[in-house]
Amino acid sequence: MADGNPNIDVRSAVSEAEWKARVDLAALYRLTALYGWDDMIFTHISHRIPGPEHHFLINPYGWFFEEITASSLVKVDLDGNIVQETDAMINPAGFTIHSAIHAAREDATVVMHLHTDQGVAVSSQKEGLLPISQTAMIVREDIAYHDYEGVALDLDERERLVRDLGPTKHSMLLRNHGTLTCGESAALTFTRMFFLERACKMQVMALTAGRDGVLECGEELQDKVAGQGGLTKHSSGMSTLTDRLVWPALLRKLDRQLPGYAA
Numbered sequence: 001m002a003d004g005n006p007n008i009d010v011r012s013a014v015s016e017a018e019w020k021a022r023v024d025l026a027a028l029y030r031l032t033a034l035y036g037w038d039d040m041i042f043t044h045i046s047h048r049i050p051g052p053e054h055h056f057l058i059n060p061y062g063w064f065f066e067e068i069t070a071s072s073l074v075k076v077d078l079d080g081n082i083v084q085e086t087d088a089m090i091n092p093a094g095f096t097i098h099s100a101i102h103a104a105r106e107d108a109t110v111v112m113h114l115h116t117d118q119g120v121a122v123s124s125q126k127e128g129l130l131p132i133s134q135t136a137m138i139v140r141e142d143i144a145y146h147d148y149e150g151v152a153l154d155l156d157e158r159e160r161l162v163r164d165l166g167p168t169k170h171s172m173l174l175r176n177h178g179t180l181t182c183g184e185s186a187a188l189t190f191t192r193m194f195f196l197e198r199a200c201k202m203q204v205m206a207l208t209a210g211r212d213g214v215l216e217c218g219e220e221l222q223d224k225v226a227g228q229g230g231l232t233k234h235s236s237g238m239s240t241l242t243d244r245l246v247w248p249a250l251l252r253k254l255d256r257q258l259p260g261y262a263a
Contacts, residue, residue: 008085010071017050022070024186025057026261028112030254031190033065037197039115040064043178044094046111047186048102054078056102058095060088069263078103093152100158101165101182108170108182110189118201119179128173129199131217132206136199138229139192140222144169148176170231171196187247188239192231 011019025047032038032045041062048056057073059065075084080095082088094113101108122129128145131137146164149157165172165182171192172180179196183189206214217225231238254261 015051018075019070021047021049022057022073023262025073025110026068026070027251027254028110028186028190029059029065029068030258030261031250032112032114034254034258035194035197037114037116037193038065042091043113043115044091044098045113046094046098046102048109049075053083054102055083056098058090058098060086061091061094062089066258069261071263096152096155096158097161097180100161103158104162105165105167105182107184109184110186111180111182112189112193113174113178113180114193114197115178116197116200118204119173119197120177121204122200123173123178124176125203129196130203130214131222132214133199133202134225135195135202137217137222137225139171139195139199139231141226142169142171142192142231143196144172146172146174148174184239185243185247187242187250190250191238191242191246195229195231 010022014022025045028045028047032043041064044059046056046058048054055075055077057075059068060072060074063072072088074082074086074088074090076090076095076099077083078099080090080092080099082090097113098111101111129136129140129143131140144165146161149160170182170189174180179193179200181189181192181196183192229238
C-alpha cells in the first residue's frame with residue numbers, strides 16, 4: 001500500500017501524545033472495517049491532538065479503513081489546512097463535520113461518523129431510535145438529532161450541527177444520513193457507536209413485524225436502564241469499563257485479525 005507520508009519518519013517527528021492519538025485513531029479505523037461499518041473510502045473518524053493548536057487527525061482520502069496506519073493519518077487545523085508533510089488529501093465533508101464538533105466541544109477528543117445500512121435506516125424513520133431494546137435504552141437518552149442538509153460541504157452547516165448536538169450529548173442521528181458519536185477517548189467513542197449501531201440494527205429487524213407488533217418500554221424503565229448502562233449523564237461506570245476492559249480487548253482482537261495499524 002502507499003505511504004501517506006513518504007519523506008519522513010512520522011513517529012520520530014511527533015510528540016508521544018500525538019503518536020498515541022495516531023495509534024488509537026488508526027485502531028478505530030481498522031475496527032470500523034473489522035465490524036463491517038465502513039463505506040468504501042467514505043465516512044470519517046477524527047482525533048484531536050493534545051495541545052493549544054486544536055489540530056486534529058483524520059483519514060487520508062482514498063484509503064480503505066483496513067489500510068490505515070498511525071503514520072498515514074493527516075493532521076489538519078480548524079481552518080482545513082494540512083499542517084504536515086504528506087501527499088494525501090482529506091474528505092471535505094469530513095472536515096466540515098469534525099472541525100465543527102472539535103471546535104465547539106472540548107470533551108469531544110474523538111469524533112466518529114458512519115453510514116451503515118441500519119444507521120441510515122433508523123435515521124430516516126420519523127420516530128428515531130425507539131425504546132424497544134435494552135441496547136437502545138442504554139444510549140437513547142444521550143442521542144441528538146440533526147436534519148439532513150445534503151452532502152456536508154457547506155461550512156455554515158457547522159453551527160447547526162453544534163447547536164443540535166448541544167453541550168452534553170455524545171451521540172447523534174444525522175437524519176437520512178447516518179450515525180455519529182464523540183467522546184473523551186477512542187475507547188468511549190467506539191463503545192458508544194457499538195451500542196448505537198447495534199440498537200439501530202435491532203430496531204430494523206424488530207420493525208419487520210410492523211410498528212404495532214413491537215413492545216415499547218415505558219419511561220420509568222427507560223430511565224432505569226439508562227442509569228444502569230453507564231453511557232448517559234445518569235451514570236459514568238461504562239467509561240471505566242471501556243478504558244480498562246473493552247479497549248484492551250478490542251486491540252487484542254485487532255492484533256489477531258488486522259494487525260499493522262500502529263506502524
